[in-house]
Amino acid sequence: MSKRTLEVLSRFKEVNLFLCGIVPLIGCLSTVITYKRHERFAGESKYPLKKILASAFDGITSFSIEPIRMISVVGVISFLVSIGILIYSIITNYLGNTITGWTSLACSIWALGRIQLLAIGIIGEYIGKIYNETKEDPKYFIETFIKD
Structure with missing residues (x-):
């Protein structure tokens, strides 16, 4: 992230910032980086479905009524x-x-x-x-x- 983006983000008073929604909102340039992801070498993901759904719920409720x-x-x-x-x-x-x-x-x-x-x-x-x-x-x- 650029210094300008960080300065703008510091103006938000919210505790849980949903960055995927705020960054486009503040008008900062963003891009999509595509890459080929290889299969996980060892272990399992520590980000379970419950956390993914909680993040989605935060995204929906953070910007809309x-x-x-x-x-x-x-x-x-x-x-x-x-x-x-x-x-x-x-x-x-x-x-x-x-x-x-x-x-x-x-x-x-x-x-x-x-x-x-x-x-x-x-x-x-x-x-x-x-x-x-x-x-x-x-x-x-x-x-x-x-x-x-």
Whole structure:
């Protein structure tokens, strides 16, 4: 890494920097180096699948609130589905094709569960906005100063 890249990286206040995402973000030049990797000479990798998945999760959550937004979308969609199930349950109740108490039980479980999921999604949106505001990442990087 160049000295400039290291200087810019030192401005980030995060404890766990996801370098694969930050380096392109700050505008530093990067390239891909292809090489032929030979089979491991001895031993096994000390980087298990669990660590690889944790790194992928860090990469996804470090730069985006999309996982939180997906919970909101699932909440809205499932709430709409629960309204459809509510309508279906009421129709089957009026047609007399249900067991006593099934309609009220099914409707209450579906409606309350989906309202909770929707509320969690809304709270998650607020938390995502707070997270983005408090990250304290540099808003811009000054490469050179021009004197008058």
